[in-house]
Amino acid sequence: MQHLKSALIWQQAMKSPSKWAWVIVVLVYAGICLMFQPWHRSNFIREDVVSYYAYLPAVWVHQDVGMHYSAGNAYYGDKVWGEVKRPGLGPVSKYTMGMAFLYTPGFLMGHLHAKWGGWTADGYTMPYRLWMQINILAYLALGLIVLRSLLLGLVGEWATALTLLGLGLATNLFYYVVAEPGMPHATLFMLVSAFMWFTVRFRVEATWSHALYLGLTGGLICLIRPNHAVLWALPLLYGFRGGLSWREGWRFWWGNKGKVALMLVLPVILFIPQLLYWKHSTGEFLHYSYGDEGFFWLQPKMMDLLFSFRKGLFLYTPLALVACVGFLWGRKHTAGWGWAGPLVLGITAYVMAAWWCWWYGGSLGQRAFIDVFPMLAVGLAAFFVRFGVDRQPSRRVWAGALIGLLCAWNGILTLQYQRGVLHHDAMTARAFLGTLGKLNPPIELESWLDHPDYEAAKQSR
Numbered sequence: 001m002q003h004l005k006s007a008l009i010w011q012q013a014m015k016s017p018s019k020w021a022w023v024i025v026v027l028v029y030a031g032i033c034l035m036f037q038p039w040h041r042s043n044f045i046r047e048d049v050v051s052y053y054a055y056l057p058a059v060w061v062h063q064d065v066g067m068h069y070s071a072g073n074a075y076y077g078d079k080v081w082g083e084v085k086r087p088g089l090g091p092v093s094k095y096t097m098g099m100a101f102l103y104t105p106g107f108l109m110g111h112l113h114a115k116w117g118g119w120t121a122d123g124y125t126m127p128y129r130l131w132m133q134i135n136i137l138a139y140l141a142l143g144l145i146v147l148r149s150l151l152l153g154l155v156g157e158w159a160t161a162l163t164l165l166g167l168g169l170a171t172n173l174f175y176y177v178v179a180e181p182g183m184p185h186a187t188l189f190m191l192v193s194a195f196m197w198f199t200v201r202f203r204v205e206a207t208w209s210h211a212l213y214l215g216l217t218g219g220l221i222c223l224i225r226p227n228h229a230v231l232w233a234l235p236l237l238y239g240f241r242g243g244l245s246w247r248e249g250w251r252f253w254w255g256n257k258g259k260v261a262l263m264l265v266l267p268v269i270l271f272i273p274q275l276l277y278w279k280h281s282t283g284e285f286l287h288y289s290y291g292d293e294g295f296f297w298l299q300p301k302m303m304d305l306l307f308s309f310r311k312g313l314f315l316y317t318p319l320a321l322v323a324c325v326g327f328l329w330g331r332k333h334t335a336g337w338g339w340a341g342p343l344v345l346g347i348t349a350y351v352m353a354a355w356w357c358w359w360y361g362g363s364l365g366q367r368a369f370i371d372v373f374p375m376l377a378v379g380l381a382a383f384f385v386r387f388g389v390d391r392q393p394s395r396r397v398w399a400g401a402l403i404g405l406l407c408a409w410n411g412i413l414t415l416q417y418q419r420g421v422l423h424h425d426a427m428t429a430r431a432f433l434g435t436l437g438k439l440n441p442p443i444e445l446e447s448w449l450d451h452p453d454y455e456a457a458k459q460s461r
Contacts, residue, residue, distance in 0.1 A: 026141045029178055050078070094289045099224050139190040146190070150196055185371055188225065216266055231344060302349065361424075
């Protein structure tokens with residue numbers, strides 16, 4: 001009987017390997033989180049997350065959006081960051097409030113948990129951290145579900161399954177869900193997956209509901225990371241094939257101008273609370289909160305962004321290189337994304353490379369690219385189709401071996417980063433090669449590092 005049950009489970013898995021891939025990725029993430037329970041760390045909310053998150057305690061706990069309560073209070077010294085722009089008011093958060101909107105379900109559950117469980121209900125105790133972790137895991141699961149559905153519209157079950165396994169376990173998305181979930185990357189992974197899905201749905205059937213969801217997801221993406229406004233090129237470029245496509249596209253968009261207006265008005269509506277916050281805290285509706293940080297459009301560090309030992313995308317996440325090859329090698333399997341994906345990825349990479357801090361501070365690999373992994377997923381799936389995984393079982397073995405190898409690479413890098421072997425922003429060729437495969441930092445490591453000069457970088461030096 002046990003053998004029969006096992007056979008039935010295996011048979012079902014063979015019918016829908018992509019569903020099992022989704023389950024495996026989610027279970028691995030949940031299992032690692034349960035094993036290490038990062039929400040028990042007092043510094044769980046740290047670095048950039050401090051500013052993304054501070055809006056919630058300000059509104060729900062203190063009813064003080066200006067964050068006056070933090071002034072002169074040592075307890076909030078590491079919990080509320082920003083520069084005071086108006087006398088008598090609190091610090092102005094550096095980051096926009098998009099992530100605060102997305103944290104809200106977990107925050108409210110944590111608030112109830114804290115009150116009912118006898119914890120201090122100030123927004124920072126263990127229940128809030130636990131529910132933030134659950135919140136982000138839910139977003140990750142939802143993002144993978146949406147991405148699975150998107151890919152199954154392009155390729156078969158096996159190519160989809162391998163793509164989900166690769167993105168989930170062979171990239172730094174893993175680290176930013178199980179170790180630093182408060183960072184925006186897993187959430188943006190979900191939103192970009194949904195944005196792509198509604199792009200397809202709107203082009204297939206231009207309904208008011210599809211326009212509504214496209215506007216909402218696109219607006220939330222921009223409210224979290226305003227520079228991701230470039231992703232709005234995806235709906236415009238989707239399906240482009242050259243020739244008469246521009247005329248066809250113009251007729252499509254003009255014929256749905258009412259829905260397009262709704263789609264564009266929604267992001268503006270979502271930004272209204274942010275504009276009011278800036279007006280309250282700075283006296284201006286539009287406020288640039290990054291001070292002397294900016295872009296150097298004529299001096300993008302593209303080669304460093306992609307290939308450097310400090311943070312090169314293809315070095316730390318080689319699966320991304322496979323995906324780029326897939327856009328070229330398997331182009332006929334990318335359907336309407338054949339032009340849209342590579343072009344928007346190229347523009348996004350250019351924007352990232354032009355930012356003064358192209359290595360994006362302390363991080364494991366090029367964390368900013370996690371946001372657009374759903375676009376890379378199309379190229380990766382096309383690679384697997386072109387390789388023949390949906391037709392030949394033997395090719396699945398080879399492709400699975402590749403994913404396994406890249407998962408091992410990602411696992412080693414993750415462990416090294418956690419143990420201080422991989423430095424967060426100062427790696428060099430000597431340091432990277434000298435620590436290859438090692439899980440404890442050698443005594444010579446510091447002499448191999450090249451710490452970036454942040455002030456010089458702001459001047460493009």
